[in-house]
Amino acid sequence: MTAPDKTPAPALRLEGIVKTFPGVRALDDVSFEVRHGEVHALLGENGAGKSTLMKVLAGMYQPDEGRIFIEERPVTMRSPLEAKARGVVLIHQELSLAEEMSVAENIYLGELPRRSFGRVDWKTLYANAQAILDRLKCGFGPKDRVGSLSIANRQMVEIARALTVDAKAVVFDEPTASLTDAEKVVLFDIINDLKARGVGIVYISHRMDEIFTLADRISVLRDGAHRGTLIAAETDEDEVIQLMIGRKLDLSRHEREAANLGAVALRVEGLSCGSLFEDVSFEVSEGEVLGFYGLVGAGRTEIAETLFGLRQPTAGSIRIGDETVSVTSPADAIARGISLVPESRKEQGLVLGMNCRDNITLPQVGDLTSGPFVSDGAEVAIFDQYRDLLKIKTPSWRQAVGNLSGGNQQKIVIGKWLAMRPRILIVDEPTRGIDVGSKSEIHALIRDLAKSGYAVIVISSEMPEVLHVSDRIVAMYHGRITRTFDVDEVTEDNLVAAISGIGQDKVA
Ligand SMILES: Nc1ncnc2c1ncn2[C@@H]1O[C@H](COP(=O)(O)OP(=O)(O)OP(=O)(O)O)[C@@H](O)[C@H]1O
Ligand SMILES: [Mg+2]
Structure with a gap:
């Protein structure tokens, strides 16, 4: 039965x-x-x-x-x-x-x-x-x-x-x-x-x-x-x-135009921060996207935090343009044209009770109020620009950021840092929590930013993402750079080997 x-x-x-x-x-x-x-x-x-x-x-x-x-x-x-x-x-x-x-x-x-x-x-x-x-x-x-x-x-x-x-x-x-x-x-x-x-x-x-x-x-x-x-x-x-x-998504690797490189925007030599990362050297030019790939804990976020003045290096040098600098604080970093879109956006990026517009324009209120009037309209225009660019879903700019969906809150943080128009933009895990449709849009946006002259550093734990957006890829393992690849020469196997420390001694 x-x-x-x-x-x-x-x-x-x-x-x-x-x-x-x-x-x-x-x-x-x-x-x-x-x-x-x-x-x-x-x-x-x-x-x-x-x-x-x-x-x-x-x-x-x-x-x-x-x-x-x-x-x-x-x-x-x-x-x-x-x-x-x-x-x-x-x-x-x-x-x-x-x-x-x-x-x-x-x-x-x-x-x-x-x-x-x-x-x-x-x-x-x-x-x-x-x-x-x-x-x-x-x-x-x-x-x-x-x-x-x-x-x-x-x-x-x-x-x-x-x-x-x-x-x-x-x-x-x-x-x-x-x-x-x-x-x-x-x-x-x-x-x-x-x-x-x-x-x-x-x-x-x-x-x-x-x-x-x-x-x-x-x-x-x-x-x-x-x-x-x-x-x-x-x-x-x-x-x-x-x-x-409601439509098909084109996830194929885009045919990319060769990057049109400008001057070297940032050059890092022999940079160390205790045992978090050691002897790190790389450069990124205007017009270029440099990807940082590695396992969680490889030291990538700590490098970004050091460049943004949140940590002080124990050795090495940072050059921005022609000038050797020490970045002492985030305010100092911003003044020198460096922005960091942090990994934990909610903690470091947003005022949840404040409306969408003010969250995006907050860091630049100084600029907008330089005339005789506080220009409300100018702020709304900036908000509209980033809402369209990032496809932020909200009934109005007046909505408190805390009422947006998780992914849309992240888009607000990205908008906030973009609105500062930095020369050097560092994004840590740019599409974490972002839906597949917006993800490809953010990738396109990163490419566009580079094309319009920004030097962009993208930290990501997702291989398709680094392959998709980067011109060159820095592979890290245990706080050290193991290899730097041109995206045209890299294979998935090479990349996996480089972030797992395999054959690390053999490569220069
Ligand atoms: N407390 C609230 N007040 C006003 N609007 C809200 C509130 N909670 C959610 N919403 C709105 O309801 C809609 C659905 O949001 P929800 O958080 O459910 O999306 P989600 O599918 O979880 O998105 P995500 O992938 O970004 O997390 C969004 O437009 C959001 O702004
Ligand atoms: Mg949600």
Whole structure:
């Protein structure tokens, strides 16, 4: 006797969800479900409504219309704690930790174990937290202050938080954006483990390779509407992207005109900063894009921070144009024409409560007010220019940046640094968290910036990205440059070898 082939009941189901914000219909009659033991990927361009849908699911937003079912029973989710109590956990795209508190307190926030008289049971707290950190193979302890952790480690704390509940469904909203490859492996193990135990997983990411590694089904949102649900094994990247952006994307390596090089803009010789990086030499000319490729931790970000005056070198020299300089602070760097679009944009780049226009024009208010009047119109014109250039999705310049989708917030930071019109622009992981459509636009933008005379340094952990935008590529391994390639001569194998330290002694 064979059991009838029955599709398992969904762990969780959303039906006809509508959610509006002033000027934005973020979700328009969206239905979505995740089954027990399934990884259901949710895709869509920046601002498509992915995070909003999941916030409705997790009790952070109340929908205007629509219903939520857990195991086919209708429920309401009035708060995140209520959702958690029902077994639904959301791991946020934006980190939402209390920085001054310990790791353990953050993991059990709102639910600290208590003894009689309501006193916190610290011993149990630390022991429980330690067990979860062990499961995640974290290299920090339950008593560490969250504020002292790296971004990647904070992300691990967010994930640890989700593992404290006996979950029916766990939502990961772009969890890998700041993780190293090793941490990703641990995360994927955890996801597969949850899946094997029958938990329904919702996975949001802009990285197609991850989607196709993990997902059983893929649902696509576009402009707040559900555009389709596909079975991962029966579809491919092209079909998914077409659903996402409503057109085909040309991802081929563009035929590039040879760079039209101007003067050397920046020359670095024998630069070291303690053991973070050592004896680094390179130059970049006006009109050129120099890519820095290497593993997370190879020292690339630290070089950028040194050029931007955030760190002081322990040896070596920096020349800008004809002048040997010491860059003592970011203000000094900006005055010398160097801009850095940082890796962790949210922390270093934005004032979330301030509107979009002011975030972009903030650093140059000095220029705009030099006349007799503060020129509001000029600022709006600048904002409009960058909104069009970067395709920033917002109902108006008056919107607070904190209300934009994650990817659109990143575009605002990029716009802010571009608006300063630097001579030398350094971008660290320019397309992290950016959807595939905008990604190719940002790549084109970087090429255009070089063409119009900027010297551009692009730091990236994505090989297709460095190959796509760079004229030359610097490969780094453990704080040292192992090799510099012309993009025409480089092969993927050479590049992988160079960043893994293979054959490092043989090459000059
Ligand atoms: N609290 C809010 N107030 C006003 N508008 C909001 C708010 N939250 C989201 N929105 C708007 O709703 C739309 C959907 O945003 P959402 O964050 O869901 O996008 P997303 O698909 O997660 O994008 P991303 O890939 O960039 O993270 C966007 O236009 C966004 O600006
Ligand atoms: Mg989002």
